[in-house]
Amino acid sequence: MTDTFSRMSDEQSVLEANAAFYGAFEALDADAMAAVWSNTSADVCIHPGWDLLIGERQVQESWSMIFANTSYLRFEASDVRVSVAEDMATVSCIENIFSVIEGHTVHSRMACTNVFRRSVQPGGSWEMVVHHASPIAAGQTVVRMSDDDGGMN
C-alpha cells in the first residue's frame, strides 16, 4: 500500500512540475522558467524544428529569445502519459497550443517529451532536464474567432 501511495504521490508531483513548466511558458517568464530546470550541463532542449540546445546557458537563452518574440500562448495537454522511476520521470503529451495571429486564434499541435530528475536535496523536487517538442505534420487547425459556422478543418 505504501508503494502504491508513494508512486501515486510521485506521479502527482511530476505532473505538478510539468504544470509549472507550462505555467512559466504561458507567463513568458524567464525567471519562472529557469526555476523549473535543473540548470546544469545535463539540460537539453529541442524546440519545434530546432537543433539540440545543450546546457543551462543555451537552454535559458533560448527561452528569453522566445519570450521576447511571443505575445500570447495558451497550452492544453492531451494524451498525457507519465512514467516515474526512482529519481527520473518522463511526461509524454500532445501540446494543444492556442495563439493569436492577425486576430485569429490558431490551434497547433506539438508532440512533446519532458524528462525530470529528482533533485538530490532531501525532499527534493523534480527538475526538468529534457524538453523536446516537435510539430505534427498537417496537424494545424485554424479556428475562426468571429461570427460563424465554426468550419474547422
Next chain:
Amino acid sequence: MTDTFSRMSDEQSVLEANAAFYGAFEALDADAMAAVWSNTSADVCIHPGWDLLIGERQVQESWSMIFANTSYLRFEASDVRVSVAEDMATVSCIENIFSVIEGHTVHSRMACTNVFRRSVQPGGSWEMVVHHASPIAAGQTVVRMSDDDGGMN
C-alpha cells in the same frame, strides 16, 4: 570510487542499449526492434512529424510499417548526451541519417530523445520506453553569438 565506476558502467550499458536500437533500425528488423523496447503500456514513440504512438502495439506496428517501406538507412549519432539516474536514463543526440534516394545519398538530421528504463529483473538490462525524433528545419543551427559563413545544411 565504486560509485564512479558503477555510474560509468551504467552509462556504457545505456549507450549499448541505444546502439542496439539503431542497429535494429538499420537492419530493418522488427524482431530486433521489439527486443529493444519494454513492450508495455508505458512505451511512447514519436516518429518525425508523427503524432504520439502509445503502448506496445501501436509502437511496434509503426516499426513494421516503416521497415516495409524503407530499403536503406544508416545512422551516425552526434552531440550525444547521456543522463543516467537510478533506474531510468535519457540519451539526447542528433541522428545523422544517410539514405539512398534515386541513386543519390541523402543526408538528413533529426533531433532525438531516447529514454530507457532498467528492467526489474536481477541484473536487468535497459529497455526503451520513449523514442522521439524530429526534423530540424533547414538553416536552423544552434544559437551562436557571432555570425560566420557557416553554410551548413
